[in-house]
Amino acid sequence: MKILYQDDYYVAVNKPAGLLVHRSEIDRHETRFAVQMLRDQLGRRVFPVHRLDKPTAGVLLFALRPEAARRMMAAFMSDSIRKTYLAVVRGHTSEMATIDYPLKEELDKMTDAKADPNKQAQPAVTHYRRLATVELPHAVGRYPSCRYSLLRLSPETGRKHQIRRHMKHIFHPIVGDTTHGDGRHNDFFRTHFDCRQLLLAATGLAFAHPYSGRPVDITAPLDQVYSRVITELGWENLPGQF
Structure with a gap:
């Protein structure tokens, strides 16, 4: 994996889409994991401090020491980390908006068997800005054309x-999302763009270093x-989109 950042305490890589962060009962057949691959690449133990969904590509941060992991995980828990994502979604969104919609925890039958199914929804806030739109002359569903937006x-x-x-909640699901998305538009991108992955990428991660403060x-x-x-x-020439 490509290393994006490394110091004495932390290392960040560009996780490919489709790669699990660590071993999971949900995907027992998988044999490749980011933790194992980076450990073998560096020749030392690494400790994941956050997670990305399997289909999401982008910045994934690890600690190189247990104490460094605890410090960074505390920063993630306090929501003091600035995370940036890029997504292609169905439809033309507003130019910018904040989605303030509490989410109930999604439970998996295998890994969350002991979790409380009646746990209250937790606060969840996502800000976005529209970078570009496009309308294509292809009928997807009941409309004669299809529209998409590029969001940060x-x-x-x-x-x-x-x-x-x-994004599903505001009726602009992410293209390629087989769980929360629109199958018709996912099929359109597979057929017309040979794209079989989730068009969501973690493009940025910013924080104050837990040891130096820089x-x-x-x-x-x-x-x-x-x-x-x-x-x-037609979006390749947008200034500063990533």
């Missing part, structure tokens, strides 16, 4: 699948498939 998103909180669920700003480029889709939609 900044989640203020870190709930499970927060961005994907929030600002750290890590960015990740889009992968080949995502970059190609951006180009084919």
